[in-house]
Amino acid sequence: MNVRYPPAPTTPAGLAAAWLLLAAGYFLAALVSSQFVLSSSQDIGLWSPLWLPTGLGVAAVLRLGARVWPGILFGALAHDLLILELPLALALSLDAGNVLEALVGAALFRRLSGSGDPLAGARTVMLFALAVFTAVACLSASLGVGALILGGVVSWNDAGLMWWIWSLGNTAGALALAPLLLSWHDVGGRGWNRRRLLESALIIALALVVTHGAFGGWLNTPGSGLPLSFLALPFLAWTAFRSGIRGTAVLVFLLSLTSLWNTVHGAGPFVRDSGLESVWLLQGYILVLSLTGLLLGAVIGERERARHSLQQTLNEQEDRIQSGTRELRQANATLEREIGERTRAERISRGHGRVLEQLATGKPLQDILYVLLEETEAARPGIVCSILLLDADGRHLRHGAAPSLPQHYCEAVDGLEIGPRVGSCGAASYTGERVIVEDIMTHPYWDGLREPAAAAGLRACWSEPVKSAAGEVLGAFGIYQREVASPRPEDLELLTGAAHLAGIAIERKQVEERLFELANYDKLTGLANRSAFTSALNHALQHAHRQQARIGIFFLDLDNFKLINDTLGHDVGDQLLQDVARRLDENVRSDDQLARLGGDEFTVLLSDADDFQRVGELAERLLEVLARPYQLAGQDTAVTASIGISLYPDDAEDAATLLKNADIAMYRSKRQGGHSVQFYTPEMNAEAHDRLQLENELRKALERDEFLLYFQPQWDLGGGTLVGLEVLLRWQHPVHGLIGPDRFMPTAEHSGLIVPIGNRVLRAACEQGVAWREQGLLPQRIAVNISSRQFQRQDMIEVISRTLAETGFDAGRLELELTETVLMDNGDATVTMLRALKAMGVHLAIDDFGTGYSSLAYLKLFPIDRLKIDRSFVMDLTHDSDDAAIVAATIALGHNLNRTVIAEGVETPAQLEFLRQHGCDLVQGYLLSRPLPAEEITELLRAQRVATPEADVPA
Numbered sequence: 001m002n003v004r005y006p007p008a009p010t011t012p013a014g015l016a017a018a019w020l021l022l023a024a025g026y027f028l029a030a031l032v033s034s035q036f037v038l039s040s041s042q043d044i045g046l047w048s049p050l051w052l053p054t055g056l057g058v059a060a061v062l063r064l065g066a067r068v069w070p071g072i073l074f075g076a077l078a079h080d081l082l083i084l085e086l087p088l089a090l091a092l093s094l095d096a097g098n099v100l101e102a103l104v105g106a107a108l109f110r111r112l113s114g115s116g117d118p119l120a121g122a123r124t125v126m127l128f129a130l131a132v133f134t135a136v137a138c139l140s141a142s143l144g145v146g147a148l149i150l151g152g153v154v155s156w157n158d159a160g161l162m163w164w165i166w167s168l169g170n171t172a173g174a175l176a177l178a179p180l181l182l183s184w185h186d187v188g189g190r191g192w193n194r195r196r197l198l199e200s201a202l203i204i205a206l207a208l209v210v211t212h213g214a215f216g217g218w219l220n221t222p223g224s225g226l227p228l229s230f231l232a233l234p235f236l237a238w239t240a241f242r243s244g245i246r247g248t249a250v251l252v253f254l255l256s257l258t259s260l261w262n263t264v265h266g267a268g269p270f271v272r273d274s275g276l277e278s279v280w281l282l283q284g285y286i287l288v289l290s291l292t293g294l295l296l297g298a299v300i301g302e303r304e305r306a307r308h309s310l311q312q313t314l315n316e317q318e319d320r321i322q323s324g325t326r327e328l329r330q331a332n333a334t335l336e337r338e339i340g341e342r343t344r345a346e347r348i349s350r351g352h353g354r355v356l357e358q359l360a361t362g363k364p365l366q367d368i369l370y371v372l373l374e375e376t377e378a379a380r381p382g383i384v385c386s387i388l389l390l391d392a393d394g395r396h397l398r399h400g401a402a403p404s405l406p407q408h409y410c411e412a413v414d415g416l417e418i419g420p421r422v423g424s425c426g427a428a429s430y431t432g433e434r435v436i437v438e439d440i441m442t443h444p445y446w447d448g449l450r451e452p453a454a455a456a457g458l459r460a461c462w463s464e465p466v467k468s469a470a471g472e473v474l475g476a477f478g479i480y481q482r483e484v485a486s487p488r489p490e491d492l493e494l495l496t497g498a499a500h501l502a503g504i505a506i507e508r509k510q511v512e513e514r515l516f517e518l519a520n521y522d523k524l525t526g527l528a529n530r531s532a533f534t535s536a537l538n539h540a541l542q543h544a545h546r547q548q549a550r551i552g553i554f555f556l557d558l559d560n561f562k563l564i565n566d567t568l569g570h571d572v573g574d575q576l577l578q579d580v581a582r583r584l585d586e587n588v589r590s591d592d593q594l595a596r597l598g599g600d601e602f603t604v605l606l607s608d609a610d611d612f613q614r615v616g617e618l619a620e621r622l623l624e625v626l627a628r629p630y631q632l633a634g635q636d637t638a639v640t641a642s643i644g645i646s647l648y649p650d651d652a653e654d655a656a657t658l659l660k661n662a663d664i665a666m667y668r669s670k671r672q673g674g675h676s677v678q679f680y681t682p683e684m685n686a687e688a689h690d691r692l693q694l695e696n697e698l699r700k701a702l703e704r705d706e707f708l709l710y711f712q713p714q715w716d717l718g719g720g721t722l723v724g725l726e727v728l729l730r731w732q733h734p735v736h737g738l739i740g741p742d743r744f745m746p747t748a749e750h751s752g753l754i755v756p757i758g759n760r761v762l763r764a765a766c767e768q769g770v771a772w773r774e775q776g777l778l779p780q781r782i783a784v785n786i787s788s789r790q791f792q793r794q795d796m797i798e799v800i801s802r803t804l805a806e807t808g809f810d811a812g813r814l815e816l817e818l819t820e821t822v823l824m825d826n827g828d829a830t831v832t833m834l835r836a837l838k839a840m841g842v843h844l845a846i847d848d849f850g851t852g853y854s855s856l857a858y859l860k861l862f863p864i865d866r867l868k869i870d871r872s873f874v875m876d877l878t879h880d881s882d883d884a885a886i887v888a889a890t891i892a893l894g895h896n897l898n899r900t901v902i903a904e905g906v907e908t909p910a911q912l913e914f915l916r917q918h919g920c921d922l923v924q925g926y927l928l929s930r931p932l933p934a935e936e937i938t939e940l941l942r943a944q945r946v947a948t949p950e951a952d953v954p955a
C-alpha cells in the first residue's frame with residue numbers, strides 16, 4: 001500500500017505550527033489518558049492503563065518525521081508540569097522518555113518493516129507493536145520508572161510492576177490511537193462513500209452498544225462476564241470486513257475507550273477488587289482487541305489490496321485485451337475493407353480488361369457494351385445496368401445494351417427524346433451532368449417513365465453521361481437499384497469508370513466506322529468506293545464460282561461530264577454526280593452493289609445475271625433514268641451516260657479483268673456516240689489492245705523523233721498577206737506512213753504522252769521560227785496548240801519561258817491556241833496563268849470558239865488576243881443561217897471586245913467572201929492552203945516576198 005501522508009513541514013513556520021499542534025494534541029491526549037486511571041493495591045498510585053499520547057507521538061513521527069519531537073516534548077512537559085505539577089527535573093526525565101519512545105519506536109519500526117505504514121499488513125502490525133513495545137519498555141518505561149525511583153516517588157519494590165504497567169499502557173495507547181491517526185490521514189479518499197460510511201458507522205455503533213452493554217452491566221454480572229467482553233470481536237471482524245483498517249482502527253479506539261471508561265467507572269468484566277488486576281485485564285483486553293482488530297483489518301486490507309491490485313491488474317489486462325481486441329477489430333475491419341476494395345478493384349479491373357480485349361479484337365459495339373454491363377453488375381451485386389446511346393440527331397436516346405432489364409422497359413426507353421427532366425438518363429444526356437435519383441416513385445424527373453420503371457421493379461436510378469474524349473455527350477450509363485438507394489462513393493466510382501469505358505468503346509467504334517466509311521465509301525455520293533467494290537466483287541465471284549452462277553458488271557460513265565464540270569463549275573458537277581448516284585441507287589436492287597470508282601465512273605455489280613434480258617433491260621432503264629433532265633445551276637440540263645457490261649464467267653473470271661472488260665465495253669459505247677449500252681465482246685478487247693499498242697508506239701516515236709511539224713498559213717483578209725502559221729503535228733510512222741493527229745492525239749491525251757509531245761512541238765516550232773527569222777521570212781506569228789493536260793501542268797509557264805530563252809525565239813511572235821475547255825478547266829488559276837503568259841509577251845487565242853460551254857463573262861476576264869471561229873460554223877455558214885449568224889455575231893463580239901477574229905476551215909470562196917464582208921480579220925483553210933511541211937512553207941514565204949498575197953486569195 002502506498003501511504004500518502006501529508007507532506008512533512010519544511011518551512012520554519014510550518015514546523016513551528018506542527019510543533020504547536022502536536023504539543024496541544026499531546027497535551028490533550030495526556031489529559032484524557034490521565035482522566036482514566038485506576039488505583040493499584042500495591043500502592044503505586046493511580047495509573048492509566050491506556051496512555052494515548054504514545055500513539056499520537058509515534059504517529060506524528062511516522063507521519064511528519066523526527067523533527068516534530070519538540071512538539072511531543074512541549075505537550076508532555078505542559079501536562080506534567082501544569083496538570084501533574086511534577087518537579088521540572090522529574091518531568092523532563094519522564095518526558096524525555098516520551099520523546100525517545102516515539103522517535104525510537106518509529107525508527108525501529110521503519111528499520112524492521114522497511115516501510116512507514118504500520119497498517120500495511122499483518123506483518124507490519126506485529127512489527128509496529130513490537131517496535132513500539134520495545135521502545136516504550138527500553139526507553140520510556142525504563143527512564144520514567146528510573147526517574148521516579150530517583151525522585152523517591154516509587155520504591156524499588158514497585159519498580160518492576162510499574163515498568164510493566166507503563167510499558168503495556170503506552171503500547172496499548174499506541175495501538176489504540178496510532179492506527180486511527182495513521183489510517184485516517186486521507187479521510188474522504190478512495191473507496192469511501194456515504195453508503196459505506198453509514199454502514200461503518202452503524203456497525204461501529206452496534207459494536208459500541210453491545211460492548212457498552214457488556215461492560216455497562218446490561219448483560220453482565222460483575223465477576224462473571226469476562227467472556228462477554230469479547231462480544232465485540234464479531235463486530236470487529238465485521239468492521240474489518242466491511243470497513244477495512246480505517247473502520248477497524250476507529251472501532252478499536254472506541255472499544256478501548258469504552259472498556260476503559262466502564263472499567264474506570266467500575267463497570268464491566270474487568271472490575272476487580274485489586275486495581276492492579278483490573279489494569280492488567282484491561283490492558284490485556286485492549287492489547288488483544290487492538291492487535292486482533294488491527295491484524296484482521298490489516299489482513300483484510302492486505303487481501304483487499306491484493307484483490308484490488310489483482311482486480312486492477314485484471315482490469316488493466318481486460319482494458320488491454322479490450323483495447324487490443326478493439327484495435328484488432330479495427331485492423332480487421334480495415335483489412336476487410338482493403339481486401340474488399342482490392343477485390344472490387346481487381347474485379348472491376350478484370351472486367352475493364354475484358355471490355356478492352358473485346359474492343360481490341362474488333363467485336364461489335366453491342367457485344368462490347370453487353371460485356372461492360374455484365375462486368376459492372378458483377379462488381380456490385382444487386383444493381384442493374386443499362387447504356388443508352390444518343391442518336392445521330394443528338395436528341396433521342398437509343399437502346400444500347402441492358403442485359404438485365406426486361407424487354408418492355410428497354411422498348412419504353414428506346415427513342416426517348418432527351419430533356420432536363422426526362423428520367424435519369426434523359427436528363428444526364430441533356431445536361432451532360434450526373435443525375436442521381438434515389439426514389440423513382442417520388443422524383444419529378446420520372447413522371448413520364450414511372451409506370452414502366454415500376455413494372456420493371458426499378459426504384460432508384462443513378463445516371464452518368466457517357467462522353468467522348470472531347471467532352472461530347474454520346475449517351476448515358478445508368479445504374480438501377482430495386483429499392484430506394486443513394487450511391488456510396490464506391491458506387492459513384494464504379495458508375496464513372498463504366499461510363500468512361502463506355503465512352504472509349506463508343507468513340508472508338510465511331511472512329512472505326514468513320515475510317516471504314518472513308519476507306520470504303522465515296523464521300524461525295526455515299527456509294528461504295530473502288531476498294532469496297534473490288535472486295536465485294538471478289539466475294540461475289542467466289543460465291544458465283546461455288547454456285548455456278550453468273551454475275552454482271554456495269555461500267556457507267558457520263559457523257560460530256562467534263563464539259564459540265566468545266567463550264568458550270570465543280571460544285572454543279574458534284575451535284576450532278578450526287579443526283580446520278582441517287583437515281584442509280586433508286587433503280588438497282590438492294591442486293592446489287594453500286595459504287596463510284598472516281599470522277600464520273602460508276603459501277604454496278606449484279607449478283608444474279610443469269611437472265612441476259614434482265615441485265616440488258618436494267619442497263620437500258622438506267623440509261624433512260626439518267627437521261628432525264630437535271631436541275632443544275634437553276635436550269636434543266638440533259639446528261640446522258642454510256643454503259644459497258646461484262647459477265648462472269650463469260651468474259652473473265654477475275655475481278656480486275658471483268659472490270660477492265662466492262663470499261664472497254666463502255667469505251668466502245670462512248671466511241672459510238674455515247675448514251676448507249678454495250679456488252680463486252682472479245683473484239684473490243686482487240687481494240688483496247690490496239691490502243692495500248694498505239695501508246696507504246698507513241699513512246700517509241702517520241703524516242704525516235706518520228707514527229708513532224710506541218711504549218712497551215714493564216715491570211716490577213718485586209719491585206720491578203722500570210723501573217724501567221726498554225727503548227728499541226730504529223731507522225732511519220734515507219735510502217736503506216738504519215739499519220740494525222742486525229743489518229744493518235746486521243747491516245748496521247750489519255751496516256752499523258754501529250755505533255756512531252758507538246759513540249760517537243762513547242763521547241764521545234766520555236767526553232768523553225770528562229771530559222772525563218774534568220775532567213776528574213778518569219779511571218780508575224782506562229783500558233784502552237786496547247787492541250788488541256790499541258791496547260792494543267794504547274795511548270796507550263798516555266799517550260800514556255802525556258803523554251804523561248806533556249807531557242808532565242810521572240811515571245812511576241814508566239815501564239816498559243818487554247819480551247820475553251822482548256823481555259824475553263826483550271827478555274828481561277830487560268831487567269832493567273834494567262835496573265836503570266838501575257839506578261840511574257842506571248843499572244844493568246846481561243847481555239848474552236850463557240851463549241852464549248854463558254855461563258856462570255858470569261859472573255860472579259862481572260863487576256864485573250866484572238867478568237868478562232870470553229871470550222872464547224874464556217875463549214876455550213878453559206879447554207880445555214882444559224883451558223884452564218886453565229887459567225888457574224890462572233891466577229892462582232894470579238895471586235896467589240898477589241899479582239900482579232902480568225903476563221904478556220906475556209907474551203908470555199910463563198911465562205912471567204914462572207915467572212916470578208918463581215919470584217920473577219922484572218923482566215924485559214926484548205927481554200928488558201930493545206931497544212932504544209934516547213935520546206936514548202938519556206939517556199940511560200942519566199943514567194944510572198946515577191947508576190948502580193950492578195951492576188952492568191954480567191955475572190
Ligand SMILES: Nc1nc2c(ncn2[C@@H]2O[C@H](COP(=O)(O)O[C@H]3[C@@H](O)[C@H](n4cnc5c(=O)[nH]c(N)nc54)O[C@@H]3COP(=O)(O)O)[C@@H](O)[C@H]2O)c(=O)[nH]1
Nearest residue numbers: 728729740741742761785786787904905906907925926931
Ligand atoms: N495539242 C495539239 N493538238 C494538235 C497539234 N497538231 C494538231 N492538233 C490538233 O489535232 C486536231 C486535228 O488536226 P489536223 O488533222 O492537223 O487538222 C487541222 C487542219 O488540217 C484542219 N483544217 C484546216 N483547214 C481545214 C479545212 O479547210 N477543212 C478541213 N476539213 N480541215 C481543215 O483543221 C485542223 C486544225 O484545227 P484547229 O487546231 O482547231 O485549228 C486539231 O484539233 C488540232 O488542233 C499539236 O501539235 N498539239
